[in-house]
Amino acid sequence: MYNSSAINQYQSVEVQSKVAASNPHKLISMLLEGALKKIAIASGATKRGDVAMKGASLSGAMRIIDSLRASLDLERGAEIADNLTALYSYMERRLLEANQKSDVSIMAEVSALLTEIKSSWDKIC
Numbered sequence: 001m002y003n004s005s006a007i008n009q010y011q012s013v014e015v016q017s018k019v020a021a022s023n024p025h026k027l028i029s030m031l032l033e034g035a036l037k038k039i040a041i042a043s044g045a046t047k048r049g050d051v052a053m054k055g056a057s058l059s060g061a062m063r064i065i066d067s068l069r070a071s072l073d074l075e076r077g078a079e080i081a082d083n084l085t086a087l088y089s090y091m092e093r094r095l096l097e098a099n100q101k102s103d104v105s106i107m108a109e110v111s112a113l114l115t116e117i118k119s120s121w122d123k124i125c
Helices: 004-020 024-048 051-070 074-101 104-124
Strands: none
Touching: 024 051, 024 074, 024 104, 051 074, 051 104, 074 104
């Protein structure tokens, strides 16, 4: 049987390979997908009462969202970049609240917002 360390190493190598082979557009899509996965894990952990996993997953999602916000070009992106900055900040605040309250409905709200952004982003390519 495989242990979790071996599985984690495999997943890490897989992600690194995808990143190395990706263009900037694909990297943003991967970040959005990663945040969605972390929120889904946090939601499941909340339902199981796994506080540590919930906190770690939501923290990971917030770090990804923070990276997305930091990658915005506010000069060239104009109003869209400003709106995304505000939306990413809102999502981070909501995830912090979801963590404090163990509220899966807030996690679902943020997931829906990220899904909408990802869907639009993926259509650009």
